[in-house]
Amino acid sequence: xxxxxxxxxxxxxxxxxxxxxxxxxxxxxxxxxxxxxxxxxxxxxxxxxxxxxxxxxxxxxxxxxxxxxxxxxxxxxxxxxxxxxxxxxxxxxxxxxxxxxxxxxxxxxxxxxxxxxxxxxxxxxxxxxxxxxxxxxxxxxxxxxxxxxxxxxxxxxxxxxxxxxxxxxxxxxxxxxxxxxxxxxxxxxxxxxxxxxxxxxxxxxxxxxxxxxxxxxxxxxxxxxxxxxxxxxxxxxxxxxxxxxxxxxxxxxxxxxxxxxxxxxxxxxxxxxxxxxxxxxxxxxxxxxxxxxxxxxxxxxxxxxxxxxxxxxxxxxxxxxxxxxxxxxxxxxxxxxx
Numbered sequence: 535x536x537x538x539x540x541x542x543x544x545x546x547x548x549x550x551x552x553x554x555x556x557x558x559x560x561x562x563x564x565x566x567x568x569x570x571x572x573x574x575x576x577x578x579x580x581x582x583x584x585x586x587x588x589x590x591x592x593x594x595x596x597x598x599x600x601x602x603x604x605x606x607x608x609x610x611x612x613x614x615x616x617x618x619x620x621x622x623x624x625x626x627x628x629x630x631x632x633x634x635x636x637x638x639x640x641x642x643x644x645x646x647x648x649x650x651x652x653x654x655x656x657x658x659x660x661x662x663x664x665x666x667x668x669x670x671x672x673x674x675x676x677x678x679x680x681x682x683x684x685x686x687x688x689x690x691x692x693x694x695x696x697x698x699x700x701x702x703x704x705x706x707x708x709x710x711x712x713x714x715x716x717x718x719x720x721x722x723x724x725x726x727x728x729x730x731x732x733x734x735x736x737x738x739x740x741x742x743x744x745x746x747x748x749x750x751x752x753x754x755x756x757x758x759x760x761x762x763x764x765x766x767x768x769x770x771x772x773x774x775x776x777x778x779x780x781x782x783x784x785x786x787x788x789x790x791x792x793x794x795x796x797x798x799x800x801x802x803x804x805x806x807x808x809x810x811x812x813x814x815x816x817x818x819x820x821x822x823x824x825x826x827x828x829x830x831x832x833x834x835x836x837x838x839x840x841x842x843x844x845x846x847x848x849x850x851x852x853x854x855x856x857x858x859x860x861x862x863x864x865x866x867x868x869x870x871x872x
Contacts, residue, residue, distance in 0.1 A: 544585040553581035602632045604847050605653035606686070607646055607663035609730070610762060611638040613791055614819040615836055616664070619686065622840025623662065630848050632659075639666050641730065641762065647672060654681060660847035662686045662698075662840075667729055670695065682850050684843045688731040689855055696853040698843045702732050705832040705860035706739025707746075709786055709814045712830070712862055714747050716812060716869050718784035720754050724770040724796065725788045726762040736788055736816065760792060767795020774811070775803060783811045784868075790815040790822050793829055797867065801826070808869035818863050828865035834858070 550557045555578060562569045563578040570578070581587075606623055608616035616638075624634050635653060639646035643666050650672065653661055660682030665673070670685075674694060677683045683695050690697035713721055723740055726733040741751045758773060760766030767787060774783065774796075787793035793815030800807055807813055807827050815822060818833035835858050842856050864870045 544587045546587070548585055549578065549581045549587050552585060553578045602630075603635060603656070603658045604632055604844065605635045605637070605649070605656075605658040605661040605663075606843075607637050607639050607649050607653075607661065608686070609639055609641050609664050609666065611636065612763070613789065613817075614821065615789065615817040615834070618819070618836035619840035619843075622837035622842075623844040624840075625837070626841045626844035627848065632844075632848065634844075639664075641666050641727075643667050643669075650676060654679070660684065660850070662843040662847060664688065665731065668731060682847050684846045686843050687839060688735075689857065690853065694853055696846045696855065698839055698846065698856045698858075700834045700839065700858045700860050702735035702860070703739040703742065705816065705834070705862075706736035706786070707743040708739075708860065708862045709816065709830075709832050710740045710743035711747070712864065712868060712870060713784040713786060713812060713814060714743065714749075716784070716808075718782065718812065719749065720756070720784070722770075722774060722783060722785045723755060723757045723788075724760050724767065724785060724792050725757055726766075727759055730762075733788055740786060760788075762789060763791045764795035764798065767792035767797075768799045769795075771796045771799035775799070775805070782809070785811060785813050787813065787815045790817045790819045790829060790831055793831070793867075794821070794825070797825060797827060797829070807867055812869050813867045815867075818861075822863075823865065825867075827867050830865045830868035830870065831863055833861045833863050 546557055546560050550560045560578055563575050567575055604627055606620055610616060620636050627634050637649040646666050662684040664686045670692060673683050677694055685695055685697035687699055689699045710721060725737055728734040728737060744751045744754050758770050760770045785796055787796060793813055796813055800811055805811055815829045815831040818831040822829040822831045846854060
């Protein structure tokens, strides 16, 4: 019997012809093998192996009437925090044979909306995303059209949408209290735009810690808005160095990538860390402990965040809000390590 050309992908009909069975029998072997006798199943599996047949996931999805793909949209895939979260999602989805499509919004609401549309067009059953703005109207509309939505790394402002988050107010307050305990009475906070929920919450945490210590946040805090990456950290460090008075300075960074940029610049300029400038990051990504000057950072349970978001998508039940607590990991960069 002639085999299909190597220039095209084998189809389920090709498998059926080679095995001498119906297309329905091949479908049963793929989806409901218990319905097929052992001898017939072996014949079909041999044809699949010979033709190197790969089932068409989209076609299978239509046949069995269920979606098996989830989408994830994060702010920046180059940030190890988000790759760790995606890995957590992938590990949970694999338990139910779901696949994961991942995209990066790059903090751009229009790009985020475009990926939401593309995911919906590809028939994803659910989407977990780190929103780039506070506006959730488009996410509510997606939810109303039957797509499961989980807000990732931020709490939900509405009861209809599930969410998985870390208490960023508590985490930032923890970091600020640590720097205050090292004798610093004035903090520089390299933050991202407060239109991003996490940045707003971390600002609120720093302000709360200063106020609780009896300091006026307007006098004790200098906030500089920078991009959420190492380049942003270098930019912030250059601004800091341009007007440094010689007194020890404490710098709290909105994430570890920003902190990496700060440390890189300070090292290049010969500034002593933590003697002249103390630095604290946020996220405690993998490289934080491996830097030349190990970085003090607020640890977030990245894998648990992703795993739980994916679990909510798979279970698809009532909207739940899960909040994890952060942990401060003290290392050499802040001067507080033992």
